[in-house]
Amino acid sequence: MARTPDGPPPQPTVQRLRIRYAKRGRLRFSSHRDFQRALERALRRADVPIAYSAGFTPHPKVSYANAAPTGAASEAEYLEIGLAEMCDPERLRLALDESLPPGLDILQVVEASGLALAERLQASQWLIEMPGVEPAVADEAAQAFLAAPAVEVSRMTKSGLRTFDARAAVLRLNPGRQELEGALTAAHPEPCAILDVVVRHVTPTVRPDDVLTGLCAVADLVPPMPVHLTRLAQGPLDPQTGDVGDPLSA
Numbered sequence: 001m002a003r004t005p006d007g008p009p010p011q012p013t014v015q016r017l018r019i020r021y022a023k024r025g026r027l028r029f030s031s032h033r034d035f036q037r038a039l040e041r042a043l044r045r046a047d048v049p050i051a052y053s054a055g056f057t058p059h060p061k062v063s064y065a066n067a068a069p070t071g072a073a074s075e076a077e078y079l080e081i082g083l084a085e086m087c088d089p090e091r092l093r094l095a096l097d098e099s100l101p102p103g104l105d106i107l108q109v110v111e112a113s114g115l116a117l118a119e120r121l122q123a124s125q126w127l128i129e130m131p132g133v134e135p136a137v138a139d140e141a142a143q144a145f146l147a148a149p150a151v152e153v154s155r156m157t158k159s160g161l162r163t164f165d166a167r168a169a170v171l172r173l174n175p176g177r178q179e180l181e182g183a184l185t186a187a188h189p190e191p192c193a194i195l196d197v198v199v200r201h202v203t204p205t206v207r208p209d210d211v212l213t214g215l216c217a218v219a220d221l222v223p224p225m226p227v228h229l230t231r232l233a234q235g236p237l238d239p240q241t242g243d244v245g246d247p248l249s250a
Helices: 026-028 033-045 089-099 135-146 178-187 208-219
Strands: 015-023 062-065 071-084 104-111 121-133 153-157 160-165 170-175 192-200 230-236
Touching: 026 071, 033 062, 104 170, 121 160, 121 208, 135 170, 135 192, 135 208, 153 208, 192 208, 208 230
Parallel strands: 071 230
Antiparallel strands: 015 071, 015 104, 062 071, 121 192, 121 230, 153 160, 170 192
8 A cells, every 4th residue: 555645735736837037147157956946945035835746755846947058148047836825926026036146037927828838948049159259250150050961069968978960950040139239349349259049949959059069060160268158038939930939928
């Protein structure tokens, strides 16, 4: 006969909320596990009525989806929580944001609806900033990448060293947005190339650093300074335009 924990069963989940958050500034170097710990503390500080799983080791009902790699900034990270009591999404957003350190910012909280969150995250839009690289050089390397039938890269994963085609997942690799030039010039007096990249979510995941490895392979592009990576969007993919939509919209 199966054992069951002593005491009353956990309260049922009565509400599910989806949350968009950002990793900014120095907090981009926090790992996914660092964020998990910070969120669990923030949930307690904000007195959020989080629901818990059953069993001998109950866990808060928090589901994470496709976190950005450590070192990358992001304006589009997502998670879903289950609550044991009904809460106003905006009040919860404010309370949770105040309980997290600056740089881990809660941007939006909505009621969960429609497809599962993970199913709505089909692609990501990334901004790659390369201080010390002339824009024309980066553009030439990007054209070589897009013209290649395949661009094989290797990366160490949990399953060991994997070699895969980075080109197949890249839907867009263009010069970056012009409105960023002023800010980037102030931050980087030297030349700074910008690439706007849209990557389809596949297995294994093709990350922006894999794209950089591919640019080196096809065009010998090696940035002389640390590269800055920022995820601008993550969500459903428009197959006609290649744009990435809002996963929290109805």
